[in-house]
Structure formats: structure tokens, C-alpha cells
Amino acid sequence: MSAVDKAFHGLRHMIATGRLGAGERIPPEGELCEELGVSRGSLREAVRMLAALGVIEPRHGSGTYVSQLRPEDVIGSLSLTLELLPLTGLLEVYEIRRVLEAHVAAQAAARCTPEAVGTLFALIEAMEATDDPAKASELDHRFHLEIARIGGNPTLASLLSVFRARSRKYQVFTLPEGPELRRKSDEDHRVLATAIADHDPVAAAGAAQAHVAQTERWLRAFMPPVEEDDSTG
Amino acid sequence: MSAVDKAFHGLRHMIATGRLGAGERIPPEGELCEELGVSRGSLREAVRMLAALGVIEPRHGSGTYVSQLRPEDVIGSLSLTLELLPLTGLLEVYEIRRVLEAHVAAQAAARCTPEAVGTLFALIEAMEATDDPAKASELDHRFHLEIARIGGNPTLASLLSVFRARSRKYQVFTLPEGPELRRKSDEDHRVLATAIADHDPVAAAGAAQAHVAQTERWLRAFMPPVEEDDSTG
């Protein structure tokens, strides 16, 4: 076993066995190097791996901390890599999304409160009112996120959020056909929100599934290239 | 932006824009260091991060290669970290698994071939024949994996595989109640396989969902501690 693997599995083992608890600060690099029998460089590579996977979080000058270990912490690690998948593989992701969005919508229909309904329709109206495709996309995201939140499963919500982020990169709304697509999309949203407001899980699931399927068809039809944003710096 | 971030996003950008294609070998460390303007140590940390996420794969002495970038490559990166989640968060994962296993079973029922049915029942019989809990667990895994394979979505199959691996860690079959649980589990498997063989998606989905729900109930009831295996060396 390589030195980095030794450090990686050693750290992971400490967390798995509870020796390092969620939110806790892990020993400084020097101590871990000695205990695990590897150099600082190898240890740091292992730390970076676990950090990329959302398990620990180094803080410059302070120490390295175990994350809260919520499922969404770990699932969020997919967000940076799912964007690298070619479109062909992405269609398989859409099938999953279709199933899960339908489930989440049904759950939301069963659990939603009047306040939540108000939020949903407010988002829809804001979406319909704006002309900016970027803002519309952002509101679309928040609309679906709100439904997932109402669904009551944070893990599922974050998983779907990751899937949607990948789709959003394609920015179908900025196409020449964008306005037409947006009208159809807005229609879908109203149907979905209405079904949820009516506490009708079956209708909500059907509307959600149809909405995702529609998006998938658009993507198949147009397949625009991914727009890389360098706005991260 | 830190040096490691610079290297990480730089590499990721090269892959996202297609400058580095799937399966291709990336430039040697020396060149990348110069181009990205970071030291070798920082670059290596970034490489390890992408490797942990299933995007690239270093090979000692040969070079570092971009992975095939299939969705299952990226999803597989969750397998090492999902095991670290506390049980409370895991129950949310079960809800997702329930929905997806039901869908996969329905898909399998619609698509399955006589050969596939033969494989399924062969696995069931092997499962019922063995007394070794470890072997039974292994066969259980292969049984569900086969159904997922028949379902026709490799991404979904690998996602469910990751989820199941987490559950399997608890080894409910080794409990005192193990034999009884296994009998019930075997029953579920026959119902599920029969529904698939009959091309009955609704029955298959119901059976799959009930099976997962059953497992979830066992876990809630017994909550045995995670058994860490050190057989990875």
C-alpha cells in the first residue's frame, strides 16, 4: 500500500470508528505524520482527497476539521465533477432525475403547507416577470429547490440540486428558441405547483416527470456546447 | 486563489474544454507545474483531488490519465465516503434507494430476457443454499446488481450499488435473528424475480420497494454498529 493510501485509509478509519467526530479538529499534520508513518507531503495529499470528497475541511492557520458528515456534504462533492461528463452519459442521469423529481413532487404534495405554496407561486410569478434568462434560470433553480425542501429529504434535495446544476450549464433559455421554451416551462411550473397546492401527489409526480422529460427532449434536440464560466476567481 | 485551487481548476478546465479528452494521458507533472504556475507539491495535491473524485487516474511510472468520464466513474467516488455517514443521515438515503430500486425493477421487468431470468433464479438458489452469511451477502449484492444491469442504466446501477454497499456494512445477517431475516429476504427475492420474469413492472416495483423498506425496518430496529473491515491491504 502506498504512503498516500496509508494516510488516506488511516484518516478515514479514524473518522469511521468515531475517534474523530463530526465537526472536530483533527490533530496537526506533524502528529498525524508520526502516527501514520508518512511524510507531510503524503499526508497532505490524503487530506486533500478527503477534502475533495467533502469529509474534512482544512482552514488555513487554524487546523483541519471533520465536516458535519451530513449526506448533502458528501453528495455535494459531485457538483464539480458531474459537469465534466459528456452529454451521452448525461442522459442516463436524466432518467434518474425524472424518477426522483417525481417522487419529491409527490412528497411535497403530501406535506406542503400554505406558506410553502405561497413561496412557490411567488417564485413562478417572478420567473414569468423577468426577461433575463440568467435570472430566470436562477429562479427556476430556487423553485425546484423549494419543492425538494418541502419534500422533507435534504439528501435527496441536494442530490437533485447537483443534477440540475449540470443541466443548467447548457442554458437552453439563451437559445433563439428560448422564449418559447420558457413559456412552456412556465406552464409546467404552474401545473406542478397547482398539483402540490391541491395535495395531489399523483398529479404532482406526473407533472414533475413530464417537466424533466421535456427538458431532456430539448437537450437532445439542441445539444448546445457547455459554456465554461470563469467567474470563480 | 490558492495554488492548489489554481491547479485544480486549471486541470478541470482543461478537461471540461476538451483539451484533455477521456482516456488521454495528461502532460507530465513538470510541464503542468510550469504552465499552471505552481510547485510540484501543489500540483500533486490537485491531481489527488481529481483522482479521489474519479476524474483522473495516476499510474506509477507511466503517467496520469483522464478517466473514461462515465457517470459511474464519478459516482463511484461516493463509495468510500458514504460509509462515514451517521445512521440518522442514512435513513434519508434509504428513501432514495426505495424509489430507485422500484424504478429499476420496473425497468428490468419491461426489458428482461429469458437468459437474464435464468441468472436471477440461479443466484436466488445459490443464496438459499449457502449457510455463510458473508457469501449470502455477496450473492444478494450480485442479485440486485443483475437486476440493475437488466434495467439498462449503468449510472443508476452504480448509484444503487454504492447505496447498497453502505447498508451491507451492517451485516444484519450475522445477528442472532439472521436466519429468520434471511428467510424473509429470500422470499422477497423470489417475489421480485417472479414479477420481473412475468414482465410485470408494477408488481416488480412494488416488490422491490417492499424489500428495501423491510431492510430499512431491520436497520432501524437493530442498529448494530458498523464493522470496519481491514481486509483492504
Added chain:
DNA sequence: CGACCGTGAGTCGTCTGATGACTTTGCTTC
């Protein structure tokens, strides 16, 4: 002529040492 083997260049893996940057703490000072 073909198969085998050794050799060497290329590449990743690891270690060591030193320096910089940032955070936190605790003390000093007003």
C-alpha cells in the same frame, strides 16, 4: 527471422528542510 532480455529514459512516488501566511490566544497597554 523471431522471441527474449537488458538497459535507459521518462514519469510518478516519497522524503526532507525551509519559509510564508493566516488564525488564535493571551498579554500588555491605555
Added chain:
DNA sequence: GAAGCAAAGTCATCAGACGACTCACGGTCG
């Protein structure tokens, strides 16, 4: 008592050197 300062602790980065492994090339032997 509060604000500012100093020092210790910790992570971040760099540089250089050596080891381990892979692979292709060329020579050798059958």
C-alpha cells in the same frame, strides 16, 4: 474594560533530491 499587539500554533507553498515503476528500444540468443 477594551483595544491593540506579540507570539505560538497551524496550514500553504516552494525547492531539491532520490527511489520505484513502466515502457520502448536495441541487442542477443535460439
